[in-house]
Amino acid sequence: MPPPPQPPAFLATRRGLLRMGAGTAAVLSAGSSLFLSRCNGHYDALVPAGQQPRVLSGKQFAVLATFVDCILPDEPGWPTAVETRVALRIDHELAFHHDQLVDDFRAALYLVEYGDFLHGGFTRFTRMTQPERDAHLHRMQRGWSLEKQAFINLRLLAVFFHYTDERTWQHIGYAGPMFPVASRPPADNRA
Amino acid sequence: MDILEWTGVKGDLVETADAVVIGSGCGGATVAKELAAAGWKVLILESGGYYVPERGDFDQREDDMLARIDGGRGLHATADTQCNLTYGHNVGGASVHYWAESWRTPRDRTESWEREFGVEGHSDDELRPYYERLEKDLNVHLATDERLNRMNQLFDRGARAVGIHVERVLQARKNCIGSGYCMQGCSFNAKQSQLVTHLPAALASGARLFADCRVEQVTHERGRATGVFARFLDRRTAKPMGPTLTVKSDCVIVAAGGFQSAAVLMRSGVPDPSGQLGKNLRANPCPMVFGLFNEDVVLWKNIPAGVGTMQYRLPRFDAGKYVEGGYLLYPNQLPPAALGALMPGWGKDHRALMTQLPRIGSTIAWIDDVNSGSMTLDAQGHPVWQLDITGVDDLICRDAMKKGAAILFAAGAREVLLADSLGTRLRGPDEMARIDTVAMGPGDMMFSVPHPCGMTRMGRDPARSVVDNNHQHHQVKGLFVCDPSVFPTAPSVDPSLTIMAFSYVAARFLTEKWRKT
Structure with missing residues (x-):
């Protein structure tokens, strides 16, 4: 059937993000488990107040929230990414997908957080200043295939979920649906 | 209308049917309609949910509708994430989100299918009466x-x-x-999707529809289809809710769509001597x-x-x-x-x-x-697409x-x-x-x-194709494929009319000849 370009290609599925090889995939998967699964004070401080992830660990969620904040920085008069709960909706969305896809997602976050190490640096993404984070994302955007895939998919998810929030619509010239919301899908990532 | 949804499932079910149709999009709904009209006891199984505007399901929100009607909730992609798979996961299949352009397959394409792949009985002349009927029924203009x-x-x-x-x-x-x-599903039932055309017609003729029902396997013995085994899904979690379905039928029609039908056959362990199952993926x-x-x-x-x-x-x-x-x-x-x-x-x-x-x-x-491209199954039985x-x-x-x-x-x-x-x-x-x-x-x-095809391609030669010119699997009698998976290549235009016309050809064989063979 036709159409099209339904929403963005978003995320990677099936080992997609790990296509650089089984060995590297194993290292990244192990890394994401070892380094991002336990929470500590640094990461706790990055988690938006009142937002509890269901699928991701506290550290993973903190990296995601920091990434989202970088993609969608606050702008006076606009709803913030914390208000639209972008990171939390992404986390909740993962609950509806199979384990491999979720593992790929975790690996993408691992690349964001520790990607600097791959280029000879020693700074985690969440420890960077804002200009450093922007530079890091620019490098990912132009980096190895795997880095590019991680960046483009995470970015797409962040933007999509932010701009499906009705509070953003007046800013982008969208009048919204013709009907009030009649029923949420049972499998709702807002819930 | 006889529609069973997840909330109505109370325990394991065992059913019998003259034909069980896996999928309710253009291919499945059309063949189901024809078989039901011929008096067959037809059961349609759809892994996605049943959504209609009358219940307020089509709220026009991108996020809600992506979750409701899109395969993989919009997140399925090829292995390297270059291609986002756009397919339906709902009663009515991809016709619910499609753009409604309605092309007949160009003659040069059906001729090449015949010449290069041995596809017979699906020429431009043979499909014409079905196109004419479809264009009238679907108000094509x-x-x-x-x-x-x-x-x-x-x-x-x-x-x-x-x-x-x-x-x-x-x-x-x-x-x-x-x-x-x-693309979010028409809130006014104006787009002539299967939801408002062939499915109501099938149900009116006595077909039954089970939504939220994911087929795990087609069962077969000694080269003959015997039915299917399926699990009901909890729509709140998109995961199996416990109850299972066993359908006994000597006619199993796989119409799960161009990205999924080959996966159903692979999970079912059907023979593949040609090596073409899961190959030849094209998707526009x-x-x-x-x-x-x-x-x-x-x-x-x-x-x-x-x-x-x-x-x-x-x-x-x-x-x-x-x-x-x-x-x-x-x-x-x-x-x-x-x-x-x-x-x-x-x-x-x-x-x-x-x-x-x-x-x-x-x-x-x-x-x-x-x-x-191609598709394989991972260790858990999930498809991995490459294109x-x-x-x-x-x-x-x-x-x-x-x-x-x-x-x-x-x-x-x-x-x-x-x-x-x-x-x-x-x-x-x-x-x-x-x-x-x-x-x-x-x-x-x-x-x-958005237009997957090819992974169970049709042809005369069992050494080069998965199904024969009657849509029947070369090695498993009673197992049919009725969706774009049978196209040897992409039709070069929107495939919806072609899918439906092919299903008419299959239905005609089934109702006029198959029981006699």
Whole structure:
């Protein structure tokens, strides 16, 4: 059937993000488990107040929230990414997908957080200043295939979920649906 | 109407049927309708949910509708994430989100299927009576003036200015008001999807429909189909809820769609001596370009492709070297959040583009892909798709982007944005050559792939095909495939009419000959 370009290609599925090889995939998967699964004070401080992830660990969620904040920085008069709960909706969305896809997602976050190490640096993404984070994302955007895939998919998810929030619509010239919301899908990532 | 949804499932079920149909899209609904009308006891199984506007399910929100009606909730992609799989996961299948363009497969394509792949009984002449019936039943008509949105008008103007032939596109709609939410499922039942056409007809003839019911396996013994085993899904979690379904039937019709039918057969362990199961995947990758205009375009209003051009449908080669063509080119339609997600950059740069969203126009092409991909199952039985846009397909995409950019500039765009991650911007037609070098690999650019086909291809020769010319599996009698998976290649136009016409051919064989063989 036709159409099209339904929403963005978003995320990677099936080992997609790990296509650089089984060995590297194993290292990244192990890394994401070892380094991002336990929470500590640094990461706790990055988690938006009142937002509890269901699928991701506290550290993973903190990296995601920091990434989202970088993609969608606050702008006076606009709803913030914390208000639209972008990171939390992404986390909740993962609950509806199979384990491999979720593992790929975790690996993408691992690349964001520790990607600097791959280029000879020693700074985690969440420890960077804002200009450093922007530079890091620019490098990912132009980096190895795997880095590019991680960046483009995470970015797409962040933007999509932010701009499906009705509070953003007046800013982008969208009048919204013709009907009030009649029923949420049972499998709702807002819930 | 006899429809069972997840909330009505109280325990394990065992059913018998003259035919069990796996999938309720264009292929499955059409064959089910015909069999039920012939008096067969038909059971339709759909892994997705049952959604209808009358219950308020079609709320026109991108996020809600993506979760309801899209396969993988919009997140399924090929292994390297270059291609986003666009397919249906709901009663009515992809016809619920499709654009409703309605093409007959061009004669050159059905001739090549016959000549190169041994497909018989599906020639242009043999399909014609079915096309005529479908066009009447689905109210297929050329797009009318009032349905042409600003993007359609700009496409028309721009294309003519650069010498590209423009034509109206046939639409399967009735009483369309141009709400612009075609891809979210029509809230007004105007789009003639299977939900409002062949499914109600099938149910009225006595067919039953189980939604939220995922088929795990087709069962078969000694070369004959014996039924299916399925699990009911909890729609709140998208995971199995416990109860199972066992259907006993000597006629199993797989119509799970071009991305999933081959996976059903693989999970079922059907023989594959030809080695063609899961191969030959083609899916019409869709390169897009965007234009920044000084006027409101509003890509999410009215119908998507009221006009378009067939001028470049066939590729042109010179001494074996690609010159141009190999695609259909249309005005694009995208809802706001999806459009925003495709705009490049982040932070202030991205926000600046978002404030101009209504002034962004776009063209889209369906690439008639030459190279093919494949699908395998991982250890858990999940499909892993592979489809690379390389070689001549890469060249075709670039040519389609050039033609699209030329149209946008000629229509008044002050800038053209490519859909690459870096956000390449063309300031004028003189920069068109940059399209030749823009990075399009995984992580650089994403393509929607909406028209999957080929992975259970049809043919006379069991050594080269999966199903025979009656849609029946070469090695498992009583196992049929009725969806675009049987097309040997992409049909080079929107496949919906072709899928339905093929299902009519299959239904005719089943009702007139199969029980006698």
